[in-house]
Amino acid sequence: MAIASLKLSDLDGSNGFVIEGIDERDYSGDSVSNAGDINGDGFDDIIIGAPGGDPNGNSGAGESYVVFGNDSGFEASLDLSDLNGSNGFVIKGIDIFDSSGRSVSSAGDINGDGFDDIIIGAPSADPNGNDRAGESYVVFGSDSGFEASLDLSDLNGSNGFVIKGIDIFDSSGNSVSSAGDINGDGFDDIIIGAIVIDPNGIFFAGESYVVFGSNSGFEASLDLSDLNGNNGFVININTDKEDGSDDIVSSAGDINGDGFDDIIIGVFTANSNGSYFAGESYVVFGSNSGFEASLDLSDLNGSNGFVIEGIDERDYSGYSVSNAGDINGDGFDDIIIGAVRADLNGIYDAGESYVVFGSNDGFAASLDLSDLDGSNGFVINGIDNFDSSGFSVSSAGDINGDGFDDIIIGAPGGGPNGIYSAGESYVVFGNDNGFEASLDLSTLDGSNGFVIEGIDVDDRSGRSVSSAGDINGDGFDDIIIGAPGADSNGNDRAGESYVVFGFDPALLPNLANADVFSTDEETPFTTGNVLENDIDPDSLTLLSIDDRPTQGTVINNGDGTFDYDPNGAFESLGAREIGVDRFLYRVVDDSGNIDDVLVTLTIVGVNDAPTLEQDIFDRDILTNQSIAFDISNSFNDIDGDPLKYSAEGLPDGLNLDSNTGVVSGVAETQGVFQVTVTADDNNGSIASDAFEVNVTNTPARIQLSNLNGSNGFVINGIDRLDVSGGSVSSAGDINGDGFDDIIIGATGGDPNGSRDAGESYVVFGGNNGFEASLDLSDLNGSNGFVINGIDGFDSSGFSVNSAGDINGDGFDDIIIGADRADPNGNFRAGESYVVFGNDNGFEASLDLSDLVWQQRFRD
Template structure:
């Protein structure tokens, strides 16, 4: 059982007498807004909320009605009443667990001499019609310390998978020996398909989870799968050869143990990919590869940047692993076998010390042949003698298992199998970060983005650059210097960093279509960027898709007076390093616009120690106004109070200032007063506001944020006159 919350308040609640001649009786009860605080979620700590969500696994074993109630000082509490309700309550399959499991579909006459939890000398009854449980002391009143013990021991249970989901409510009141009732508390329990599952590493020191990625549907069962890298694992005694694990998608919340997936005699739940040679560090980078060979199953790519292909020390290797339905292990040595490669193909690095494969990614279909392509970065490569300018290689999808040599792709006279992207200047480290960009220019071919965080601009040392490379069908080399040419840029466009030492391009990603214009957008992280008085808060920049090759200056996107071409996401606190990792998040809120996620690994949320970290989800939007993470995370006024999804939601507010973000369904939003912000999203929505909301909408000047935005669809605005 959880411990009592030391911060629980105690206040006097006046109880109305049943008869006028009975004096007022006061009870000391731990309250929140004059009601006991109830926590129905045994998976979490004590919550102040009266509404929690738990999973099917928990309700199958019993969810405790954990009342966060201070040991009352009252010595005259006789009865505890629990009234059940809620649309999800199933009277046939739900059970109350006291000293035994109680069915809810019939009356239970009073039974005596019972023990609930550790409290004995009790009696209870249940009335089916009113769904009311009454627990009383057989004689006398409860010992003050026993009240919470009894409530905490009550559980709700349902083992029938077909009827577990939905919302139940429980209203709890206490009655004293004179018949006076305390204030009631209604708690809401929502049971949903649970929120995820844990993946436990196999062996000490493996570093599993250093790299993770969506894997697509590798085994063709209709569920997306996952890939987890463990670069420090020792398959077959090969120290640091590394492993990667495919975890097949599943609907339950049972933990995954990677040792089970890697079990040599009976692998279950996925399959292991064993590294080839000692010290290769395979699995340092992992990614979905899309469907590279066109067999209908999604494939994978695993980087091993310390590998020594053809005797080239640390030239690096990457391995494409074809999707498959069974759980038999994959040995990368088999894929790289020179005489009989099977199960995928190897991509051999070009030059000693290039460390190709440190970043790997799906590239989408760059050349338009219907097969997904790949991008492999080699930040230490020296194109045209430019030390550490870096290279990136596009590897076209193919069905066979013959090896790919990056030297063939980069061959100046006869490039084959893809094309090379040559870095612009020495020590740019292009290829440090690489990603598919989606279709940025709308030509039907997928594009790419390459980050060079160490690039400098005139007077802006290490401001960083990122380059968008437009998709193309031929194998001619791309020189990033041509894309960045000020007078005649070709083949894509450059994104120039804002300020010296920003390290823009350290992380890059496709952003999906954030602004809804039909072109895919981009996100670029600059974790070392600073705001006035806030060094190294970090910034991220959303760059809207466009068809031309004119340069993008991040300073224009971040311009406080006239931002153009996208919008900036400003970090919250000095030293947070927001933008260290960035990614598309898909359409989280169901409004038809793609959303974003920004990582700040050095943040200290809720007073935790430095580097506990935060991640921020940024909703897609069509304007170019700056986003301040401080207003999302640091100022509760700008937190989302009511968040919908793609379904039809009913979001009902209070009299406080609140923010509503509905999704793509036909939603009903009710304000109930205050300086509310309504974002109804797509769908035929209904928005109900009262006089208080209207007063807030009429206000002008700084600090007023009230607004009603119906979004797409035909919406209805209702005035209740209150």
């Protein structure tokens, strides 16, 4: 039996349970984590952060909740207000807007007393009067019992301690984690991330802090400025101006197999290999040789750690990082890295996650994520626009009991069943059979993993994910998923968290057999009754279909059959080439058991005739003038067959290259010639078009309707009322390729849904020729890019112009006017924007709102 999907709404106490937040805007579930066994009863516990909680009337001080594990069972729901000390307890923040619980984690056993401890981050706390320097709190585990509530202000060194940030706006504690035993002294350590500080005078470079465990006791407070190498050390993220450690820290397990735990730090705003905000992650190896008081990540050289480099601009790799357990069963811990804004094949912000395998063969000083090939790791691809898969990543323990560690990936922007931002989480099973270089989350079918679907609009389930250990004591690891946007019990954004119990699929009944069908790429068909090949079809009811993996379209007919249509998805197959499609259906038996069944469809390719994509334009040419023009771009063969071209009626002196489709030569005779061109795919199919060649001995007047690519071209706007071309100008050479560029304003453009915010389009010059027309929607970064206005009715692009080289870097810049913008709340005061040129390349789009150091992406 396989379960390909699980709805969080179906948790009933037997397969998991929901943990309900209390008050409006508590955002419980904003952070979730395994808490180890904090009360020493032999069962794993969990911790849930609610940074918006208002304990003791202190608005936004934040709260964290510990829920104890047990083997007595759980109800379908647990209200956090019902924690009473016996089943868990609440940990209350101190001052208003401290945001305690923004991050939570197990701390291992930091004080060596045999009980697991926890750590809680409060990044907006003001230690020693330093505004938002941040604090982190360690709460010690104990078997002496806990009261129903614990105030963080009561930590005194015997029950825990506070770790104080250093400078204003450091936001230390925005990320916290166990660090394992990084220094090999037998005591677990912790790591704390700080968002914005300036080590070594490098503004916004960032720092992270490792605090060593000890059985010698802790004072009631520890200043991070007192770390000296003996009690911990600071890690300087000063690899690149504007990197900012941005608080993404985690244990990495023992990735290099040397017996010491390692750590990983994500720097999602790093400019990796010149790619803006591609992101980087850094692995620091553990050692028993000691650490200096500070370590610069720029000094990692392969022997003490290594850097993992992101790929494309604005991927934000390192936005989430975690130990992945040993997912491939080779005996070495692996790591997982989220790249929340990666665009997969034009699917914007679908997100990607990268698994890097551990090894004792050594690591180079750097690893490029684009080099993962299945042997050293693999990429996990998100599905839909704005899913944000990889927003959170974690080990899932061994949830299916097969002996291999699994992973969980959160996609809070996912819209299961069309429910906007309900969120989705994906469990990928480990195995020792190997992984391909890439895995699409859409292909999870129950055998290799499954999807967990959120419930309501804007719940954002999957914003936080974690292993939950074995909270119910059944021998299978469990997972926890946070949904801070959920309106628990009708309370706006009180938040909810969901525990999903692990299970052994082999113990579940196999209700139905897999089905196989075939068709060709152009032929829809109706399947036979998929239940007829099952042992007891009369006991089965077909509940629903899951068409997430399907490239074609599938319709449930309600009688055990399905209508399937390839729907053009396989037109690129050549004759007799084979493609594969799939979908799943869910059945239930008379006892209420559920099974997800895979249907595999073999798609056979047929020959598709060449097509005429656009008319060949008429040509006006002069006698004795050498010319060349390409007609091949008017034809297309979706199968990819090479086309052969022939022509009838060409003027004397002109010839058509049958392979390239280029007409060239010198026309010798005046007149009007009707030319017919034929494209042949050599499989018995052709396409043809006719055009006119007018040969004269005097230059013809240029009609705008006659622009054909050789004498100029037209640039087409996109949407109704965009008013593209309302302003136009030379843009100089903005991309430094030696060719002048142009800029076009469209004041009526509606970027990002903002009505009349306006858009401007830069079209790059070049010597490779232009088609007769260019659609502005086709600008992709290589041929130009769009510049998006900010707010509704700004009318950006009202005026556009070259700005010369305003910053003296050798590249021409541009200026864009938005005459109706409202800066600082001043109605229609207007704004102008300068965009700097460079030769590092441009994305397909640039938001004018990004003309600042960086935009935080934490919401």
